[in-house]
Amino acid sequence: MKSQGRTKVLLVKHWMECHDRGVKSVATILRDAGFEVVYIVYMRPEEVATSAVQEDASVIGMSFSTGAYDDHVPVVMRLLKEKGLGNVMVLVGGLIPDEDIDWLKKQGIKEVFGAGTDTNYLIELIKSVARN
Amino acid sequence: MFDEKTVEQCRKLMKQYDEAIAQRYQGKDFSSTTDSSGIPIKSLYTPLDLQDLDFEKDIGFPGAYPYMRSNYPIHYQFQSWINQPVHGYGLPEHTRERMDKLAAAGMEGYFGGRAYNIVCDVPTHFGVDPDEPDAQGYIGKDGVSCPTFEDFGRMLHGMDLTKTNIVLINGDTLAYLAHFIVYAETQGLKPSQLRGNTMNWQFGAWYAPNHMWEPEGGLKLATDVIWFCSKEMPNWNHTNIQGHGMSESGADAVHQMTYGIATAIAIADSCVAAGLDPDAFMPGIGFQIAQCNDFFEYICMFRAWRKLWANIAHDRYGCKRASSMQLRTHTHTSCFELTKQQPLVNLIRSSFHALGAALSGTTAMEVAAYDEPIGIPTEESAVLALRIQQVIRHETGITKVSDPLAGSYYVEWLTHRMEQEARKILKEIEDAGGFVKAHKNGMLMAELRKHSAQWRRSIDKGERVVVGWNKYTVPEKQVIKPFRADPKVAKVAIERIKEFKAKRDQAKTDAALNALVAAAKRLDKGEYGHIMPACVEAARARATCGEISKTLRKVFKWGPEYTMAVQM
Numbered sequence: 076m077k078s079q080g081r082t083k084v085l086l087v088k089h090w091m092e093c094h095d096r097g098v099k100s101v102a103t104i105l106r107d108a109g110f111e112v113v114y115i116v117y118m119r120p121e122e123v124a125t126s127a128v129q130e131d132a133s134v135i136g137m138s139f140s141t142g143a144y145d146d147h148v149p150v151v152m153r154l155l156k157e158k159g160l161g162n163v164m165v166l167v168g169g170l171i172p173d174e175d176i177d178w179l180k181k182q183g184i185k186e187v188f189g190a191g192t193d194t195n196y197l198i199e200l201i202k203s204v205a206r207n
Numbered sequence: 208m209f210d211e212k213t214v215e216q217c218r219k220l221m222k223q224y225d226e227a228i229a230q231r232y233q234g235k236d237f238s239s240t241t242d243s244s245g246i247p248i249k250s251l252y253t254p255l256d257l258q259d260l261d262f263e264k265d266i267g268f269p270g271a272y273p274y275m276r277s278n279y280p281i282h283y284q285f286q287s288w289i290n291q292p293v294h295g296y297g298l299p300e301h302t303r304e305r306m307d308k309l310a311a312a313g314m315e316g317y318f319g320g321r322a323y324n325i326v327c328d329v330p331t332h333f334g335v336d337p338d339e340p341d342a343q344g345y346i347g348k349d350g351v352s353c354p355t356f357e358d359f360g361r362m363l364h365g366m367d368l369t370k371t372n373i374v375l376i377n378g379d380t381l382a383y384l385a386h387f388i389v390y391a392e393t394q395g396l397k398p399s400q401l402r403g404n405t406m407n408w409q410f411g412a413w414y415a416p417n418h419m420w421e422p423e424g425g426l427k428l429a430t431d432v433i434w435f436c437s438k439e440m441p442n443w444n445h446t447n448i449q450g451h452g453m454s455e456s457g458a459d460a461v462h463q464m465t466y467g468i469a470t471a472i473a474i475a476d477s478c479v480a481a482g483l484d485p486d487a488f489m490p491g492i493g494f495q496i497a498q499c500n501d502f503f504e505y506i507c508m509f510r511a512w513r514k515l516w517a518n519i520a521h522d523r524y525g526c527k528r529a530s531s532m533q534l535r536t537h538t539h540t541s542c543f544e545l546t547k548q549q550p551l552v553n554l555i556r557s558s559f560h561a562l563g564a565a566l567s568g569t570t571a572m573e574v575a576a577y578d579e580p581i582g583i584p585t586e587e588s589a590v591l592a593l594r595i596q597q598v599i600r601h602e603t604g605i606t607k608v609s610d611p612l613a614g615s616y617y618v619e620w621l622t623h624r625m626e627q628e629a630r631k632i633l634k635e636i637e638d639a640g641g642f643v644k645a646h647k648n649g650m651l652m653a654e655l656r657k658h659s660a661q662w663r664r665s666i667d668k669g670e671r672v673v674v675g676w677n678k679y680t681v682p683e684k685q686v687i688k689p690f691r692a693d694p695k696v697a698k699v700a701i702e703r704i705k706e707f708k709a710k711r712d713q714a715k716t717d718a719a720l721n722a723l724v725a726a727a728k729r730l731d732k733g734e735y736g737h738i739m740p741a742c743v744e745a746a747r748a749r750a751t752c753g754e755i756s757k758t759l760r761k762v763f764k765w766g767p768e769y770t771m772a773v774q775m
Contacts, residue, residue, distance in 0.1 A: 088416060090767065091329040091345060095416040096456055096543060096659055103660045104667075116416055116767060118341060141329055142582075146344025172581055173685035190547035190580045191676045194667050 082205040083111045085132035087123050089143060090116045097169060097190070098138035101197070108198045120147040124154035127163060133204050139169040144179065152183045164204050168192070208262055209254040217255050224251065241504045243459040246624055252616035257623075265623060269568075269609040273517035275510050275622070276610035277568045278533040283606035288564075289571040290314040290596050291537055293376065295326035295351035296583055297692035298699055299362035302351040305586065306362075312590045313597060322372035324573060325362070326350040332378040333417060334756020337700035347696035349583055350376070353383075354700075354752040355707045359390035368396055373403035378412065380405045380432055382755035385742035392747075402442040404493065407432045411448055411470050413646050414456040414655060419770050422643050424731070424763035428738070430477045431730055435739035437487045444535065445491040446474060451539040454497035457659030460508040461625055465632040466651055467494055468515060472633075473642035475524060481735045485524035489531035498564040499541040500556070504625075507618060509536070509567035510610075511626040537571040538564035545579050548683055549675035553577035554591060561595050565605060566612055572596055582689035704751060711749035719748035720758050727762035 084105055088098050102112050113130050117123055127135055135155075137148065144167060155163055167179055168188040176187045186200060209217075228237070237250040260266065267273065270280030279285070292314060294305045306323050316322030328350040329335075330342035336354050337346050346352050353359060363373070368391055377383040384405050388398050406412075409432075410425035420428065429446065436445035450458075450467040458466060471492055478488050496512070498505050513534040520532040540560035545553040554577045561574045574592040576584035584592065600606060612618045639645045646652075665671040672678045719741075726741035738759075745755050759765075 089345075090416070090418045090770075091333050091335070091341070093329070093332075093415050093417060093452075094455065099656060100659060100663045103656070104663070116418075116770060118767075141345055142348045143344030170580070170582060172689040174689070 081131075081133065082201060083113065083130060083132050084134045084136060084201060085123075085127055085130050086112060086114045086136045086138065087117050087126070088114075088138045089141075089147070090118050092138070092140050092143075094140040094170075095138070097140075098136070101136060101138075101168065101188075101192075104194050105198070105201065108201075110201060120150040121154060123147075123151045124158055124160070127155065127160055128158055132163060134164045134166065134201050136166045136168060139167065139171065142170070144171070144175070148179060148182050148184065164201075166197075166200075208257050208260050213254055214258065217253050221253060221255065241460075241501055241621075243499065243501050243504055244461040244625070244628065245459070246461075246504075246621070246628065248621075252620050254616060256616055256620040260619065260623060266613065266619060272521065272529075272532060273514045274533050275514035275517075276613055278513070278529075278570065280609070282568055282609045283565070283600070284609070286317055287315070287600055287606070288538075288569050288596075289316045289322050289372070290593060291322060291324040291374065291571045291573050292584075292589060292593055293324050293326050293539075293573050294584075294589065295328070295376070296349070296690070297347040297351065297696045299351055299353055299358045299360075301347070301693065301696070302353075303362050303364075305589070308586055309589060309593060312593055314593055316372045320370060320372065321366070322374070322571075324374040324376065326376040327383070328352050330354070331383070331752060334379040334382055334753050334760075336751050336753030337697065337704050339753060343697070346700050347692045352696065352700040354386075354704060355749075356386040356390040356393065356746060357707055358703070359387055360393065363390065368394065369400045369402070371402070373401070375403065375405050377406055378408050378417065379752070379756045380407045380409065381428065381739065381742045381759065382746070382752040384432070385739065385746040385755060386752055388743050389746040398439045398443075399441060401440060404444040404447060405432065405436075406449070407446040407474075408449065410474060411446070412452060413470070414449075414453050414458075414466075414652065416770060418765060418767050421764035421769045422647060424765075425769075426473065426477050426643065427730055427733075428759070428763060429474055430481050430483075431735050431738045433474070433478050433488050433491065434481060434483060434735045436491055437483055438736075439739075443491065444493050445488075446471075446493065447537070448474075448492065448494045451495045451497040453655065454499060454541065455543050457655035457657075457662070459658050460499070460501065460504050461628045461632065462654055462658070463497060464508050464512045464515070464625070465629045465636075467496075468512070468519065468629070469633060469636050469642045469645075471516075472519065472523070476641075479524065481733075485520070485526050486528045486531050489520055489524065489526055490528065490533075490535075493535035493537060495537045495539055496564075496569070497541055498538050498560040498567070498569075500544050500559075502559060502563050503618060503621060505560075506563050506567045506612060507621040507625050509564070509569070510618075510622045511629060512536075513568075514622075515626055515629055536569045537573065538567075538569040539573045540564065540575045542575050542579050544673075545575060545577070546673060546676045547580040549681065550577050550581060550687055552675050553579065554595070557592065558595050558599075562599055562603070562605070565599050568610060578687050578689070581685070581687055582691070585688070585690040707749060707751065716745075716748045716750050716754075719745040720750055720754065723750075723755065723758050724761055727759055731762055 164185045269277035295302045335341045410429040450463045454463045516534045517532040520526040576588035576592040578588045636645045723741040726737040
């Protein structure tokens with residue numbers, strides 16, 4: 076499989092979330108597409124920003140099946156900026172009602188994915204990070 | 208199984224059949240594999256496929272060992288399955304509203320009794336109180352916030368718990384059950400009078416990404432819950448093996464059955480080693496079973512599962528009671544196969560899943576609501592899901608006959624074949640050193656991941672058709688309003704837990720929690736029977752669910768390092 080260079084994707088899910096089939100599918104799909112993928116289960120949103128620094132991630136994918144994005148996403152976005160990672164592309168996936176997508180994008184989320192995602196679009200979006 | 212004349216006739220007709228195929232379809236091969244477990248399937252089954260079966264041993268009668276055809280000689284004709292829709296959200300009084308609405312819509316237990324299948328929110332699931340930082344963002348969103356016996360009171364007031372079946376869907380069973388028992392005490396009831404179900408997942412939820420007990424410690428905790436319930440709560444089903452969770456995480460039908468049974472064997476072995484009588488604890492073990500798209504495969508899985516479990520209870524544990532050998536089942540229809548696209552189509556999918564479960568002879572049923580891929584059910588979608596059960600029960604006529612699909616050459620062949628496949632995998636697990644080792648070395652998780660990746664790949668490539676997702680698509684605009692719990696829930700839950708603690712004698716609470724540490728240390732050394740009474744005492748002394756859970760974590764190892772599911 077051709078390597079996508081330095082494009083490293085950090086996938087995260089909170090430790091209390093029970094449904095991880097989706098995020099693991101994404102992990103497999105991105106690995107098969109040649110990206111380096113790290114998956115972590117976090118306790119507090121602060122850990123997501125810390126891990127992004129440690130892993131030198133270009134893309135972060137946050138998975139939610141239980142609706143805590145309203146609490147966690149603003150914290151992660153603020154901390155990324157504080158740590159000088161404001162240009163890291165952050166994606167959200169999982170069980171996200173369509174009516175919440177605008178709010179997430181206003182927080183700086185690049186794209187929101189849910190059940191039945193077009194994986195080619197996801198792969199192209201992440202490839203665009205390497206090109207920029 | 209058939210006389211020589213029939214076999215002879217069959218051979219002759221089969222030859223003609225093959226010739227007809229060759230002539231009509233120019234030799235095209237019509238064999239395929241099942242969707243889920245990869246068992247090769249032919250396009251026709253005949254008596255020739257059942258020749259090696261022994262009628263009494265391999266098929267038998269309903270209500271007779273090994274119970275493959277049904278636990279009971281007369282089943283739905285006498286006693287329908289229990290309606291067990293999962294419900295819970297917000298504060299306890301919010302959940303009570305849904306409980307009452309579902310009851311008013313006809314949700315029934317056995318013989319018209321009341322049964323409630325109540326799910327708590329994830330903080331309560333994992334021993335995190337509402338006033339802790341970890342709970343923020345999760346309070347009351349996907350289940351009921353219920354971390355104290357006072358909360359049980361807000362939810363269950365006025366109910367006669369001696370006649371009501373309460374299922375407590377919760378991860379950290381010990382603390383939650385203790386608070387339920389203390390609530391019952393405030394109503395003048397003893398544990399022996401309570402009826403219902405706990406999950407006892409400290410060991411059983413090995414496939415989940417949540418932080419976990421170190422497996423050996425989790426097994427000890429699970430065993431001690433069973434110890435307590437076997438002795439003090441004869442009407443209580445203590446353990447639920449989550450086949451549905453394994454299915455949702457990627458297990459195919461054969462692996463759902465096999466890993467479910469293997470999990471149960473690990474727990475039952477531990478109970479036997481602790482000195483418990485199998486006929487005392489086996490009836491309290493139940494299985495939560497996912498019924499998925501491949502209609503016949505999941506019916507055959509169900510029948511094979513009943514037979515295997517009866518064989519294991521009889522041969523491995525020497526059980527004598529019928530209820531020890533009968534598979535207690537709660538069907539949970541498939542969720543991963545429901546789509547966010549064209550969500551009303553999910554009503555059709557779930558109807559087939561539920562029909563399959565009823566044809567399998569399940570004893571309880573949760574039918575997923577059509578808005579499952581969007582959020583937790585609204586009142587409308589929850590009632591519609593219940594209506595699916597009611598239509599199947601009252602309108603289809605399938606309840607007139609026990610095990611109505613028996614005798615189908617295909618069904619009997621596939622049931623037998625799935626049993627053989629499961630026996631092979633059970634042996635592989637035994638050969639790997641048993642379930643705990645196979646779990647710890649990642650063997651089980653790897654299988655789930657492999658299958659889930661294959662499933663997804665086949666959809667992305669268009670090899671597997673999912674209506675509305677990769678075929679027959681339409682421009683989507685989400686018109687369904689997702690269910691949302693009252694936004695004030697978190698604030699109220701936090702105030703309540705603070706109030707709960709303010710009303711206590713801290714010295715008494717501390718003493719009870721110290722006593723719990725001592726009981727946990729005894730359990731760690733293999734002394735059973737002390738930990739549940741200590742949890743109940745701590746709940747009486749107003750230690751919260753979160754405090755009790757965290758006290759146990761001082762002795763038993765718990766944390767992300769035991770979360771095998773994260774390993775990639």
